[in-house]
Amino acid sequence: xxxxxxxxxxxxxxxxxxxxxxxxxxxxxxxxxxxxxxxxxxxxxxxxxxxxxxxxxxxxxxxxxxxxxxxxxxxxxxxxxxxxxxxxxxxxxxxxxxxxxxxxxxxxxxxxxxxxxxxxxxxxxxxxxxxxxxxxxxxxxxxxxxxxxxxxxxxxxxxxxxxxxxxxxxxxxxxxxxxxxxxxxxxxxxxxxxxxxxxxxxxxxxxxxxxxxxxxxxxxxxxxxxxxxxxxxxxxxxxxxxxxxxxxxxxxxxxxxxxxxxxxxxxxxxxxxxxxxxxxxxxxxxxxxxxxxxxxxxxxxxxxxxxxxxxxxxxxxxxxxxxxxxxxxxxxxxxxxxxxxxx
Numbered sequence: 001x002x003x004x005x006x007x008x009x010x011x012x013x014x015x016x017x018x019x020x021x022x023x024x025x026x027x028x029x030x031x032x033x034x035x036x037x038x039x040x041x042x043x044x045x046x047x048x049x050x051x052x053x054x055x056x057x058x059x060x061x062x063x064x065x066x067x068x069x070x071x072x073x074x075x076x077x078x079x080x081x082x083x084x085x086x087x088x089x090x091x092x093x094x095x096x097x098x099x100x101x102x103x104x105x106x107x108x109x110x111x112x113x114x115x116x117x118x119x120x121x122x123x124x125x126x127x128x129x130x131x132x133x134x135x136x137x138x139x140x141x142x143x144x145x146x147x148x149x150x151x152x153x154x155x156x157x158x159x160x161x162x163x164x165x166x167x168x169x170x171x172x173x174x175x176x177x178x179x180x181x182x183x184x185x186x187x188x189x190x191x192x193x194x195x196x197x198x199x200x201x202x203x204x205x206x207x208x209x210x211x212x213x214x215x216x217x218x219x220x221x222x223x224x225x226x227x228x229x230x231x232x233x234x235x236x237x238x239x240x241x242x243x244x245x246x247x248x249x250x251x252x253x254x255x256x257x258x259x260x261x262x263x264x265x266x267x268x269x270x271x272x273x274x275x276x277x278x279x280x281x282x283x284x285x286x287x288x289x290x291x292x293x294x295x296x297x298x299x300x301x302x303x304x305x306x307x308x309x310x311x312x313x314x315x316x317x318x319x320x321x322x323x324x325x326x327x328x329x330x331x332x333x334x335x336x337x338x339x340x341x342x343x
Contacts, residue, residue, distance in 0.1 A: 040234030
């Protein structure tokens, strides 16, 4: 999602809108007044990856709360990718558990039985070798028979040594290096699965703030590129008014200065100056004379002290700056004398 921030007005020719703003400005007994409309910060809600819109659950003008589901998107291969990654994680976990558990009792018992058989074969081959040696000494058997018995004895002893080593390895369990490698494989599989699940969660667009749906830019079935807005939400908790004031008034203002918002239903609401734009709206091409400097208009952003009291977005209101606010009576602000007279 992207927050559409209020851009600062740049220099350029005087537009019709600016002319209306200038005409709406006037000096009042309690300060300097200007006209503007109530606006809301706009938040563009979009997916961070390419996807297809499945459903949009809100329309323009709907009021939503933070966390409400706004739209559902999908990717054709996402389900298969999730299933494959979950299977990889299950395999890695099974391999790690097998290595950590070590050899099963049944495997050790089998290795012990094989060792016993090899030891018995060594004993038999040894007795056979001794018998043939005695016969060979009396020239009863051939030299070839004695050599065969010697070879059989060596083979039997080799098998016994192999069985002993196999049993020792089974009893020692898995090597620490193999266990560490298996744990690393599990961590890698979990991270990959978490990444895919985050992608899946990103395809469910939720309201980042409480507010009003200002724009619906897509419809079900449309394929969208990454970061393309699906909806625009206006944050009702942060309404503001943007007005244009002449240089002579802006010179005496500072961010945080008090302001009054005058509504068409005769209410006077407390506010404060939240921002003063640095660039003038109208700048003549030639050197500025004193008269031309009076035509310089600067944008000023005024926020409401109590946002719940703000009129609906889009409504025209008046803004008075340079007046001292002393208190409130019957829901209205009592206006004092001009504390920041426009010069």
